[in-house]
Structures are given as structure tokens and as C-alpha cells.
Amino acid sequence: MNSHAIGIFDSGLGGLTAVRELKKLLPHEHIIYFGDNARVPYGGRSRQTIRRYAEQDIRFLLSHEVKMLVAACGTVSSNPPPKEFLQSLPVAYTNVLMPAVQAACRQTKNGRIGVIATAASIHSGAYERQIHRLHPEMTVIQKACPLFVPLIENGYIQRDNAVTIQVARDYLEPILAEGIDTLILGCTHYPIIKGLLADIVGPAVTLVDSGKECARAVKQYLIENDLLNHSTLPGEQQYFVSDKDQDFGVKAGIFLGEDISSHVQEVAIDHY
Numbered sequence: 001m002n003s004h005a006i007g008i009f010d011s012g013l014g015g016l017t018a019v020r021e022l023k024k025l026l027p028h029e030h031i032i033y034f035g036d037n038a039r040v041p042y043g044g045r046s047r048q049t050i051r052r053y054a055e056q057d058i059r060f061l062l063s064h065e066v067k068m069l070v071a072a073c074g075t076v077s078s079n080p081p082p083k084e085f086l087q088s089l090p091v092a093y094t095n096v097l098m099p100a101v102q103a104a105c106r107q108t109k110n111g112r113i114g115v116i117a118t119a120a121s122i123h124s125g126a127y128e129r130q131i132h133r134l135h136p137e138m139t140v141i142q143k144a145c146p147l148f149v150p151l152i153e154n155g156y157i158q159r160d161n162a163v164t165i166q167v168a169r170d171y172l173e174p175i176l177a178e179g180i181d182t183l184i185l186g187c188t189h190y191p192i193i194k195g196l197l198a199d200i201v202g203p204a205v206t207l208v209d210s211g212k213e214c215a216r217a218v219k220q221y222l223i224e225n226d227l228l229n230h231s232t233l234p235g236e237q238q239y240f241v242s243d244k245d246q247d248f249g250v251k252a253g254i255f256l257g258e259d260i261s262s263h264v265q266e267v268a269i270d271h272y
């Protein structure tokens, strides 16, 4: 039993897809969330910069009492900090990559898996490598979708948003033409527009939500390591951002289904 918080980070709103799921699965857990919205998007940056940002995000979360660290960001998961850094962490660290890969491999029937993610995630080859490590016979069709994160961060998230639909069609039609039956949303921002994406891919393609799969993996880890909070009170959430723009709380609130504007605090991430 451990009543410390779960520390989660992402470049912006995306990691909230994991937070939303965690709140459902583990309603008594405290959560500290950091969204690096001053430096979003990470997905167009070099591996070195993504690693440096991720190390700062982790150090910030470790300045609180956390029992576990979660990189709820596909880009960081595909371009992780060096092994020595991760091995030196005082608590367990996990990310969204393997839970999403495992779920996709379980769900596909025809062995043709699509992956959409940021440019940095796709160029790292991490999703494809991990799928082939588990199942060398499977076919992986990848596509970088660099416009999705800015669209989502700017609130173009309604299911009928004409701009986002047009962009999504451009990205998805070539992958659909390859006959995939499973599509990994390899960026945690994408489940925010899951309805819109589902309308385009149709019912024959299963969408794998990396935030959701990651939340399941976190729950499993806490159970197996006796780290659950046994309190019967609702868990508390604290939200931190690196740039307190007015909109973060509002957009996050729409997505989380509750107004969090008054809980959002700013942090000078460069100091970590």
C-alpha cells in the first residue's frame, strides 16, 4: 500500500487521455500531471531535445512525492532518456509504447497493423521494431501525422470539425488502402479525436488507444507491486503546465469532463 501520487507527463493535453482512464480504473489514486505546453509539440524535435525535455519533466515530477512515473507521450516513449538516467530513478518508470503494441498484436486478425504518431516517433522506428520483436510475420504500415497535435492543442477537436476531418482523410486513406484491420494511435493526443478518426476508418478497423492501454498497464503494475492506495476517498489531481495559457484548463476540462481551470498551476520547467 502506498498513498503517494502517480506522476504523469506529456508535452501538452495528450497525456490526459491516460489520466482520464486512470481516474476510471483507479478512482482512489492521487495524480500529478505535467503538460509541457510551452514546448509542445515534441514530435518535430530532435531525439536529443526530446530526451532533455523528458529528463526535465521527470525531475519536476520527482520534486513531488510520487510512487511511479508515467511518460504518457508516444514521442518520449519512442525516444526515451538514456538507460543510465532511467536506471537511476528512485521509482518505477513506464510509458505508452509496449502496452499499445501488445494490445494491437492481440487484436489484429489479419496481421496488418497501422501506426500513426508524431514524426519523431515514426522516424525512431520504435513501434515497428517492437511489433516485429513480438511478431516478425506481421506487416506494419506507418504514417507520421504532424498536423494533429497542433490542431488538437488549438481546440480543433469536435467530431464534425471540417479542417481536422480533411487532414485526417489525407493521412489515413493511404494506410487504409494497405488493408490494415488495427490502427495504433501512437500519440496520446489522438484519442482526443478518436470519434472523428473512427468515422474515417470505419468499423472494420480497431483503434488502439495508447493512453488507455497505458492506464491498464499502470493499474496492473500497482496491483502486482502492492502499491495501490487503499483509501476509500476520491483521489486528488494536481495539474501543472509550463505556460499558463488561459485555454489549457478549459480545453482539458472539455476533454476530462470537469472544469479544472482553477487547479492548473504554472511551473518553470527550465529550472529542473
Ligand code: DGL
Pocket: 010, 011, 012, 014, 015, 040, 041, 042, 043, 044, 072, 073, 074, 075, 076, 118, 121, 149, 186, 187, 188, 189
Ligand atoms: N502526446 C504526444 C505524443 O504522444 C504529443 C507529441 C508532441 O508534442 O508532438 O507523442
